[in-house]
Structure formats: structure tokens, C-alpha cells
Amino acid sequence: MKLERSIAAFARARRVIAGGVNSPVRALGAVGLSPVFMKSGSGAILYDLDGHEYIDYVMSWGALLLGHANPAVTRAVANALTRGTSFGTPTEAESELAELVLSMVPSIARLRFVSSGTEATAAAVRLARGFTQRPKIVKFAGCYHGHGDSFLIAAGSGALTHGVPDSPGVTEGTARDTIVLPFNDVSALEGAFEMHAGSIAAAIVEPYPGNMGLVLPNPGYLQRIRALCTQTGALLIFDEVMSGFRVARGGAQEREGVLPDLTTLGKVIGGGLPVGAFGGRADVMAHLSPEGPVYQAGTLSGNPLAMAAGHAALSVIAADPTLYDRLEETTRHLTEGLSEILRARGIPHCCTRAGSMFSVFFTPGPVTDLESARESDRQLFAKYFAAMLDRGVYLAPSPFETNFVSASHGPHELERTLAAAEASLAALAAA
Numbered sequence: 093m094k095l096e097r098s099i100a101a102f103a104r105a106r107r108v109i110a111g112g113v114n115s116p117v118r119a120l121g122a123v124g125l126s127p128v129f130m131k132s133g134s135g136a137i138l139y140d141l142d143g144h145e146y147i148d149y150v151m152s153w154g155a156l157l158l159g160h161a162n163p164a165v166t167r168a169v170a171n172a173l174t175r176g177t178s179f180g181t182p183t184e185a186e187s188e189l190a191e192l193v194l195s196m197v198p199s200i201a202r203l204r205f206v207s208s209g210t211e212a213t214a215a216a217v218r219l220a221r222g223f224t225q226r227p228k229i230v231k232f233a234g235c236y237h238g239h240g241d242s243f244l245i246a247a248g249s250g251a252l253t254h255g256v257p258d259s260p261g262v263t264e265g266t267a268r269d270t271i272v273l274p275f276n277d278v279s280a281l282e283g284a285f286e287m288h289a290g291s292i293a294a295a296i297v298e299p300y301p302g303n304m305g306l307v308l309p310n311p312g313y314l315q316r317i318r319a320l321c322t323q324t325g326a327l328l329i330f331d332e333v334m335s336g337f338r339v340a341r342g343g344a345q346e347r348e349g350v351l352p353d354l355t356t357l358g359k360v361i362g363g364g365l366p367v368g369a370f371g372g373r374a375d376v377m378a379h380l381s382p383e384g385p386v387y388q389a390g391t392l393s394g395n396p397l398a399m400a401a402g403h404a405a406l407s408v409i410a411a412d413p414t415l416y417d418r419l420e421e422t423t424r425h426l427t428e429g430l431s432e433i434l435r436a437r438g439i440p441h442c443c444t445r446a447g448s449m450f451s452v453f454f455t456p457g458p459v460t461d462l463e464s465a466r467e468s469d470r471q472l473f474a475k476y477f478a479a480m481l482d483r484g485v486y487l488a489p490s491p492f493e494t495n496f497v498s499a500s501h502g503p504h505e506l507e508r509t510l511a512a513a514e515a516s517l518a519a520l521a522a523a
């Protein structure tokens with residue numbers, strides 16, 4: 093497959109943009125390829141600069157639940173655009189989207205809009221610290237909460253030790269206030285809460301971690317985190333930037349029946365424009381400036397174009413009572429099909445899925461945490477990714493990223509994807 097224009101575009105980008113990309117995974121480094129530059133998208137399909145088309149399973153990293161260029165969303169943005177791009181004053185569009193979010197996510201009594209998931213999690217943690225007057229946060233290895241300093245800390249040597257910075261530029265002081273635990277490990281969780289009870293402001297967790305590939309919580313695990321937070325006066329923050337409006341109308345918290353004190357949202361909430369949000373208990377949110385002492389602000393927060401896109405996307409979602417069942421069914425069909433193809437070729441693998449999120453790990457599994465996710469065969473993944481790309485399927489470009497099905501993926505796309513997988517694996521076996 094010729095990618096001449098993408099290669100030229102990347103060379104040009106590298107001369108002016110650090111690393112040639114504005115977000116690292118886009119560089120396709122994990123699969124050793126040069127990034128494919130896209131020109132447009134429609135429904136489930138992406139079109140690149142060289143004239144190829146791809147069935148897209150990245151969906152702007154999960155933001156596009158309805159698919160590319162959904163007519164209701166593009167119409168809403170075009171309408172909003174005629175009135176101006178930004179006012180720096182409150183607009184009714186913010187309350188309209190907020191009302192819709194509150195109606196879909198019952199644990200949120202008040203919220204605030206920001207422009208990214210990173211801002212939402214950083215603000216939620218500052219608010220939790222301000223509210224509880226405690227310094228420490230608990231996070232889980234392999235969970236991603238944006239690129240705020242407190243979150244760029246991986247598990248060091250053992251569950252109960254303090255974290256070490258994961259990126260140069262994060263100070264040891266910051267690392268000391270972040271306790272990193274392995275996901276799904278109840279005794280590590282209990283140990284940490286016992287040791288640090290009076291100083292933990294919050295536990296922050298992706299209820300369905302999707303940033304080490306998709307990993308699901310063991311039965312009772314989220315309930316245990318909830319109980320320990322309640323007992324010790326720490327706040328529970330569900331980072332549903334990925335899972336919110338993605339796995340169910342009310343996110344993973346609806347499916348699991350566990351209610352957090354605060355929730356962070358992003359991706360789907362903006363319908364493809366930059367929107368994030370954090371919200372939850374009214375008494376906690378009242379601590380936020382201007383009502384309370386915890387500062388948080390944003391020049392373009394609640395931007396009218398972004399609010400219009402989010403409102404249009406969530407309105408389509410809210411009005412469709414069978415949407416999530418259909419997404420779940422499509423995703424089940426796809427992962428079962430992929431699994432069957434891999435099994436027929438004797439390739440050790442395990443699949444995870446929830447709603448319209450899924451991962452295929454090249455390891456027998458089960459994958460329950462970062463350590464088991466890391467068992468997957470990265471070389472095989474890189475070859476599989478490249479073979480699928482050649483056959484017009486754009487998968488998540490790392491074994492540690494989740495794939496997303498949209499409402500625009502129908503039987504035709506599924507059939508083509510499975511045929512591409514069959515052909516890809518046949519080609520790899522022959523090579």
C-alpha cells in the first residue's frame with residue numbers, strides 16, 4: 093500500500109511540530125510505522141491523503157460514538173457557528189448540555205465544563221484535596237487520567253511503596269503524594285487504605301480501565317473501593333472520560349451500580365469537539381470557585397461550538413432507547429468472530445469487551461491488570477496491525493489501547509473487518 097502523501101506530510105509536520113504529532117500515540121511508534129494522515133471521515137470510514145479508506149476502530153480515541161461527521165452534530169455546530177465562536181460570558185448552551193448530562197448520569201448533581209479530560213481529572217483531584225484537606229491520592233497502575241503531573245506515576249517496586257515519577261519533569265514531591273496500586277488486587281487496596289487512611293483525599297479509577305487495553309473489574313472490586321473510601325472519608329472519583337456515554341448512557345457506574353462522589357467526563361461528551369467535565373456531589377462541587385475556595389477556570393470552557401456538538405451528540409444518544417444494546421451486540425459479534433479466526437490458527441489470545449469497547453490481547457490471559465496486559469505479544473500485534481491497515485482496517489495502534497465500535501458500524505463493516513482479519517493472519521502465517 094502506498095502512503096507517499098502521508099509520509100511527506102509527516103516529514104513536513106516534523107519540521108514544525110514536536111515529534112510531528114500533537115499527541116504521542118498518533119505517531120504509531122508502538123507499531124513501528126509512519127502515521128497515516130487522514131483527510132476526512134464519514135460514518136465508520138476514514139479517508140487518508142493517499143486515497144485509501146479504512147474502517148475506523150479508533151473513532152477519535154473513543155470520542156465519536158455516532159461515527160464521523162454525524163449529520164445532527166455537524167448541523168448543530170454549523171448553526172452555532174453563525175452566532176459567533178466564543179463570548180467569554182455564560183451562555184444558555186452550557187446549561188442545556190449540563191441538564192442533559194445530569195439526566196443521564198444520576199450521581200452528578202452539579203458539574204463544570206472544561207476543554208479536555210486532562211483538565212477534568214486535574215481539577216477533580218484538586219477539588220478532592222481541597223474538600224478533604226488531605227494530600228494523597230490513590231491511583232491504579234495502567235489507568236490513565238490525562239497528563240497531569242500527579243497521574244504520570246507508575247507502580248514502582250511493589251504495591252504499597254510510594255510512586256516514582258513516570259516522566260522527567262514530574263517531581264518526587266508530587267510522586268510522593270500518589271499511591272499506585274495494581275488494579276483488581278483487593279489486599280493491596282486494603283493495605284494502602286489501612287496504612288494511609290487519614291491522608292488519602294481520593295481514589296481515582298477508570299471503572300473500566302481502557303488505557304492498558306480494556307481490562308474489566310473483578311466482581312465486587314469497585315464496590316470494595318467504594319466502601320473503603322466511604323469508611324475513611326476519602327472521595328471516590330470515577331474517571332469516565334472514556335467509558336462515559338460509551339458503555340451505557342450513564343457510563344460504567346450505571347452498569348456496575350457503584351456511585352462515585354465525583355465523575356470526570358470527556359471524549360463522547362463533546363461529540364468530537366474539545367469538551368471535558370467533572371461533577372458529582374453538590375456539597376463537594378460547592379467548594380469550587382467562585383462559590384468556594386478551590387480555584388479552577390478556563391478561557392474557552394463551555395465554548396458554544398463545543399457545547400452545541402456535545403448537546404447534539406447526547407441528544408441523539410438519549411433519544412435512542414436501543415442504541416447501547418445494538419452497540420453491545422455489534423461488538424460481541426465482532427470479538428467472537430475475531431476470536432474464532434485466531435483460535436482456528438492456534439494463536440493464543442484473549443478478548444475483553446464492554447459495550448462498544450474491546451481489546452484483543454495476544455496472550456492466553458486472563459488479562460486483569462497491567463502486569464497481565466504486558467504479557468501480550470507486541471511483535472505479533474505490530475504485524476497484525478500493519479496487515480489490517482493494508483486491508484483497510486484502522487485498529488487502535490498499540491496493544492495497550494482500546495478499540496471502539498460506533499453506531500455507524502453495521503453488518504457490512506463487520507463482515508469486511510472479519511475478512512481482513514482472516515486474510516491478515518493467513519498472510520502472516522505464510523510469511
Ligand SMILES: *Cc1c(COP(=O)(O)O)cnc(C)c1O
Nearest residue numbers: 208209210236237238333334358
Ligand atoms: C482520554 C482520557 C483522559 C484524558 O483526556 P484528554 O481529553 O486526552 O485530556 C483521561 N482519562 C481517561 C480515562 C481517558 O481515557
